[in-house]
Amino acid sequence: MKIFNAAQIREWDQYTISHDPISSIDLMEKAAKACVRWINQYFPEESLTIFCGKGNNGGDGLAIARLLSKRDITVYILDTTQKGTDDFQENLSRLEKLPHVEIRFIQTEENISEVNFDGVLIDALLGSGLNRPLQGITARLVERINQSGNMVVSIDLPSGMFADQSSLNNPQIKADHTLSFQSYKRAFLAAENSLHCGEVHILEIGLHPEFYNNTPSRDEQTDEDIIYTVYKPRNSFGHKGTFGHALLIAGSYGKIGAAVLSAEACLRSGVGLVTCHLPSCGYTIMQTSLPEVMVSTDVDKAISTTIETDLSMYKALGIGPGLGTASETRALLREVLTQYDRSVVMDADALNCVAKEPELLALIPAGSILTPHPKEFQRLFGDTSNEFDRIDLASQKAKELDLIIVLKGHHTLIALPDGRRFFNSTGNAGMATGGSGDVLTGILTGLLAQGYPGDDAAILGVYLHGLAGDLAAEKLSMEAMIAGDIIRFLGQAYKSIAEM
Numbered sequence: 001m002k003i004f005n006a007a008q009i010r011e012w013d014q015y016t017i018s019h020d021p022i023s024s025i026d027l028m029e030k031a032a033k034a035c036v037r038w039i040n041q042y043f044p045e046e047s048l049t050i051f052c053g054k055g056n057n058g059g060d061g062l063a064i065a066r067l068l069s070k071r072d073i074t075v076y077i078l079d080t081t082q083k084g085t086d087d088f089q090e091n092l093s094r095l096e097k098l099p100h101v102e103i104r105f106i107q108t109e110e111n112i113s114e115v116n117f118d119g120v121l122i123d124a125l126l127g128s129g130l131n132r133p134l135q136g137i138t139a140r141l142v143e144r145i146n147q148s149g150n151m152v153v154s155i156d157l158p159s160g161m162f163a164d165q166s167s168l169n170n171p172q173i174k175a176d177h178t179l180s181f182q183s184y185k186r187a188f189l190a191a192e193n194s195l196h197c198g199e200v201h202i203l204e205i206g207l208h209p210e211f212y213n214n215t216p217s218r219d220e221q222t223d224e225d226i227i228y229t230v231y232k233p234r235n236s237f238g239h240k241g242t243f244g245h246a247l248l249i250a251g252s253y254g255k256i257g258a259a260v261l262s263a264e265a266c267l268r269s270g271v272g273l274v275t276c277h278l279p280s281c282g283y284t285i286m287q288t289s290l291p292e293v294m295v296s297t298d299v300d301k302a303i304s305t306t307i308e309t310d311l312s313m314y315k316a317l318g319i320g321p322g323l324g325t326a327s328e329t330r331a332l333l334r335e336v337l338t339q340y341d342r343s344v345v346m347d348a349d350a351l352n353c354v355a356k357e358p359e360l361l362a363l364i365p366a367g368s369i370l371t372p373h374p375k376e377f378q379r380l381f382g383d384t385s386n387e388f389d390r391i392d393l394a395s396q397k398a399k400e401l402d403l404i405i406v407l408k409g410h411h412t413l414i415a416l417p418d419g420r421r422f423f424n425s426t427g428n429a430g431m432a433t434g435g436s437g438d439v440l441t442g443i444l445t446g447l448l449a450q451g452y453p454g455d456d457a458a459i460l461g462v463y464l465h466g467l468a469g470d471l472a473a474e475k476l477s478m479e480a481m482i483a484g485d486i487i488r489f490l491g492q493a494y495k496s497i498a499e500m
């Protein structure tokens with residue numbers, strides 16, 4: 001699913017108005033009806049207080065008020081100097097024809113203290129037309145709504161939140177639910193906004209599909225349609241050679257478990273063969289835990305320092321989980337990156353090694369996949385002042401270095417060298433548990449070894465990993481699931497993808 005920016009969303013509205021054709025006021029009515037259906041379903045009995053600005057977001061609020069006028073409602077209009085939009089004015093005159101609906105105006109800060117915050121508060125103050133942070137009386141009203149302790153439902157966006165740029169530290173509504181139209185906005189994918197959006201519900205309002213189909217977007221949310229095109233069913237005549245031989249370089253004394261998790265996930269991703277290079281202390285552990293995995297042991301007991309095998313025999317290579325960052329291990333990483341010319345998956349300590357020796361970046365083969373979490377990303381590429389800037393920086397680095405950057409989080413970003421960015425839609429907070437990232441490294445390495453191109457491997461692997469996490473959480477709860485459970489549910493995740 002494409003994610004449009006605020007300007008594109010406006011164009012989409014306009015396109016629908018001129019091509020459907022539908023009048024702007026009727027489109028607003030459709031949006032309001034969709035909200036009313038939702039409100040009647042979620043809050044069928046409660047009294048409602050509706051706060052409207054004088055833009056089209058406020059117009060939505062007035063239309064909602066009219067459609068719900070049989071219920072116990074009060075409408076407040078934040079009436080600062082600006083004139084209302086045409087659709088706002090039209091909806092105001094329609095509402096004024098219903099004498100039993102009480103409309104109050106907030107014109108001064110004093111008026112705010114007279115507001116009765118009753119029942120569920122509907123926030124229709126500002127939507128995607130926001131062009132500057134809230135201040136003055138608007139900020140004050142928003143603050144009072146947030147302090148009220150009432151349930152808050154925002155229309156389109158929590159007022160004060162920008163649709164496609166950071167709103168960090170700006171005054172904004174703290175909604176329990178956000179009812180937005182037609183498709184996801186960038187704002188809803190940012191962790192820094194999550195406390196303000198509450199639960200996001202996307203309501204279909206029939207915007208014209210032609211605009212969606214014909215308008216390119218740099219940002220997409222990974223969905224079933226995308227996965228359907230990426231996933232390749234297994235060749236019935238394949239043998240283990242067909243599905244590739246993966247090498248994992250992982251683990252150190254006390255962290256052999258990271259290697260075990262990666263190796264098992266790699267196996268269960270469908271790869272033909274897995275070899276794991278380990279310090280010698282890990283030999284027995286790996287052979288007992290996973291008899292399917294072959295082990296190459298390092299001369300060192302506790303850390304990896306040298307590899308003697310010919311790396312070119314491996315179809316894909318994953319490096320990093322539990323590896324440590326000792327100088328000997330950094331030397332090994334340098335050697336591996338110099339020798340190996342296919343894509344590698346680099347995670348965890350492999351990334352921390354690069355952060356310590358930034359000149360290693362230039363040695364990473366083009367098309368490789370880097371999987372930092374935000375802290376690892378910061379060590380590698382520096383600090384940013386907000387999440388939107390971090391995503392832009394990841395995208396810029398992916399282009400500059402010709403790498404795929406998988407920036408992990410609730411909506412993991414996959415930044416491709418051609419500038420496209422995919423935001424993952426699976427996964428849950430149960431995956432915030434040690435070892436989940438190691439599992440992802442194994443899956444990605446396994447997909448590369450099976451011949452998936454890097455971009456497809458990243459998109460599919462991150463989706464599968466999240467889906468397996470969702471299935472695990474459904475069965476076990478988010479609290480009780482552990483990283484190994486993500487592996488145990490990979491099979492079911494594959495099955496549900498195969499059935500798409």
Ligand SMILES: NC(=O)C1=CN([C@@H]2O[C@H](COP(=O)(O)OP(=O)(O)OC[C@H]3O[C@@H](n4cnc5c(N)ncnc54)[C@H](O)[C@@H]3O)[C@@H](O)[C@H]2O)[C@@H](O)CC1
Nearest residue numbers: 013028031055056057126127128129130131132133134156
């Ligand atoms: N036909 C359409 O275009 C549709 C629009 N819809 C609604 O329309 C909204 C967008 O409407 P608008 O473009 O009128 O935008 P808004 O309703 O967000 O209001 C924009 C107005 O507020 C002012 N403003 C911006 N930032 C401000 C700030 N910080 N403090 C005070 N005033 C500020 C702007 O100068 C402008 O006059 C959407 O969010 C959605 O709710 C929906 O009804 C669907 C259909």
Ligand SMILES: Nc1ncnc2c1ncn2[C@@H]1O[C@H](COP(=O)(O)OP(=O)(O)O)[C@@H](O)[C@H]1O
Nearest residue numbers: 373409410427428429431432434435436437438
């Ligand atoms: N709240 C969350 N929602 C969705 N996915 C999550 C969440 N928390 C963690 N994850 C996923 O779990 C994995 C954690 O990786 P990482 O931080 O490297 O863990 P570790 O180092 O313990 O292996 C990532 O793929 C991340 O996207």
Ligand SMILES: [K+]
Nearest residue numbers: 123126157159
């Ligand atoms: K709003």
